[in-house]
Amino acid sequence: MLTGELRNKVDKIWETFWTGGITNPLTVIEQFTYLLFIKGLDEAETYREQEAVLLGIDFERMFPEDKQHLRWSKFKNLEASQMYDIVSNEVFPFIKSLHGNKNSAYAKYMSDAIFMIPTPQMLSKIVDGIDNIPMKDRDTKGDLYEYLLSKIATAGTNGQFRTPRHIINMMVELMKPTPEDIIVDPAAGSAGFLVAAGEYLRKHRNDLFLVQGLKEHFNNHMFHGFDMDRTMLRIGAMNMMLHGIENPNIEYRDSLSEQNKDKDKYTLVLANPPFKGSLDYDAVSNDLLKVVKTKKTELLFLALFLRILKTGGRCACIVPDGVLFGSSTAHKAIRKEIVENHKLEAIISMPSGVFKPYAGVSTAIMIFTKTGVGGTDNVWFYDMKADDYSLDDKRNPVEENDIPDIIERFHNREAEKERKRTEQSFFVPVEEIRENDYDLSINKYKEIEYEEVEYEPPTVILERVEMLEKDIVQGLKELKEMIRG
Template identity: 85%
Template sequence: MITGELKNKIDKIWETFWTGGITNPLTVIEQFTYLLFIKGLDEVETTKENEAVLLGFDYEGIFPKDKQYIRWSKFKNLEASKMYEIVSKEVFPFIKNLHGNKDSAYTKYMSDAIFVIPTPQILSKIVDGIDNIPMKDRDTKGDLYEYLLSKVATAGTNGQFRTPRHIIKMMVELMKPTPEDIIVDPAAGSAGFLVAAGEYLRNNHSDLFLVQGLKEHFNNTMFYGFDTDRTMLRIGAMNMMLHGVENPNIQYRDSLSEQNTDKDKYTLILANPPFKGSLDYDVVSADLLKVAKTKKTELLFLSLFIRMLKVGGRCACIVPDGVLFGSSKAHKAIRKEIIENHKLEAIISMPSGVFKPYAGVSTAIIIFTKTGAGGTDNVWFYDMKADGYSLDDKRNPIDDDDIPDIINRFNNLEGEMDRKRTDQSFFVPVDEIKDNDYDLSINRYKEIEYEEVEYEEPSVILGKIKEIEDEIIKGIEELEGMI
């Protein structure tokens, strides 16, 4: 999690934006991100230049030789008005046109980006503040982004809310992305799942960067993210690029509509789709309604995930608890579809405080593989009670944390077969789930052990009450004698 020192630095920069009249949190994040990106570009360029000198070969950088002054390390030391002129008139147009590929995510979402920092003095203060933030560590970048996004006062548009980074990381570690995967988040937001998947691959499959085909795949054809909020798309595209993915496929798309024609395309879906209530049938892709005729987005997204995955593709997504036990025809239909026609592997029930302070909704993680031919045998359930943070609005770090246990047990499911229903995790046979109307709520199957409490005989208890009563009367008499 973010350190107090880094938090204070960001708060100070945020305050500078506010005093400059930029008060919309997403606008602040956008402008903040542009400057972080400009600084990051210069740092990456410097590293590559140093490597070229060390290895003795020529390096042609992204900054033109006659415009070295537009690099962060150069303009940050200039007088405020000169700096403002260079950043607004040269640096900003430079990053907007950085990618020659007109179809790249970066070019598309930077095309309508606007530099809105109002004065040279405000820019100078912000540049000084950002210059003091260490950006070389990828974890620091992630923490910084997490904290910036946490400052969005509302729960987001259309009922979306941020997924905590430690939950994203857990889901990625459960799914173990491979260098050959094609990964999508159809409700990408700031691209948190895609960034985490990229980081997992860097940490666990670093040799992929030594194989030209896999390296090309990582940078160009591995990561896909869709959203309908252009601000979040811009932030997501820059987030991916800052985390070393050269050309992420971050696109403007309403995933549930007819414009999304993706079918049998991806091998891994990681998502926390919005639970924004109801949509009209006429704005939803017709083939999604065939699986479950519903207006509820959380059910429609599950239908979408099944359609988008290749056979053998895997999905880990967050759903509100109602998806697991809802009694409507559509709720049962989508659960039956996943259980009967594909392979449902796990349901991880999360406590309601996980998304506080943004929402108090109870959620679960559902993990399944698209087979098209069934395969569900035993479904693994886990009752997460703690995630390493207090479950109130403050979300302070605590010692109790089930996440390491969840990852360890999911990676060793053969050892779970003998677990009892009174344990925190256990298997439930598919036939039992079918008999329970495809109910997937953990409380349906969990057994609670009640300890037998032995009480004293009633006559003994009455005797003790009389003794206490006698003491009270004696005390009252003593008080009366004192008056």
């Protein structure tokens, strides 16, 4: 989460866009992102320069000698009209043609990017504002993106909304990506899951950058994201490049349509697919409808995950609670498919405030492995009650946080076997899930301990009531005498 001071700085920049006539939130985010990206490029170049001096080595410059004036640190001090001329006529075309590979995600989605800041004075104010935002810290950069994206007040037509960064990080920690993984988010948005997976590998498996094949895999083949919103794709591509992933496979694609031919391709799915979307049957791939005949996007995406994963591939995805207990034929069919033909490992029930302020829907994280031959034995359930933030619209930091406990217990499930159903986590055998029509809601299995309250015998209670009544009558009698007196 950003500090109040940083939020205020971002809000002031946002206000400058707004008063200057750019009022569409996505356009503001897009223009804001371009400038953050330009600043980030200069900071990355400065870091490489310092590293080269320290190590006494040469490095390949992003900004050639004749393009040094296009760096943020150079043009930010210029007079407004001169800055405007350089940014609009030189810097922007430069970043659009920056990536040599014309088929890269960055080249594809920057090719139709448009510089829309209308006046030199407005650009100067925005550049000054952005220059005061510290961007060296990757977490701050990510939180800044999250805060910008949270300003999209209305959910998209297919029910998209932002996944909080700490929930994304928890899911990545639960799945522990490996340097060999091929990771996909078929509803990628701003690529938050892919960025977090990359950051996890940098932190925990830094050795991958010492092995040429793995380093090449990380930069070119590991990360795949699809979306149908070109603005979000552009933001996602820039987000990933700012996080050091050179050539992410971010593509325009309707993941649920016949256009998506992927099958048995990926080893890890990390996703929060659109909820409450409803599609026409003819817009959906036939092989998904064979698994689950429905128009509901949250069920179709589960069928898609099973199709696109390799055997042995894993999935951690967010689903609305209705997926876990819905009684329609389609709801039961997809649950049965995962439980009987693959290996369902865990259901983590999350409180409804996790997605506030833009949605109050109750959700859960579903974790499973594609096997094709079953394997579900005992399913691990966890009742998450707190996530480090208040569960109201304000989402202020609080002390209660189950996330570290969830990660620790999940990775040590052997020790969970003796837990009772009254505890926060417990196992449920697959036989019991079958008997309950594949219901996966935690409330179906959780037991609540009621403390027995012992009351005094009725005769004693009645005697006390009579004593109180006598006291009241006596008090009224004394009050009347005082009034008469």
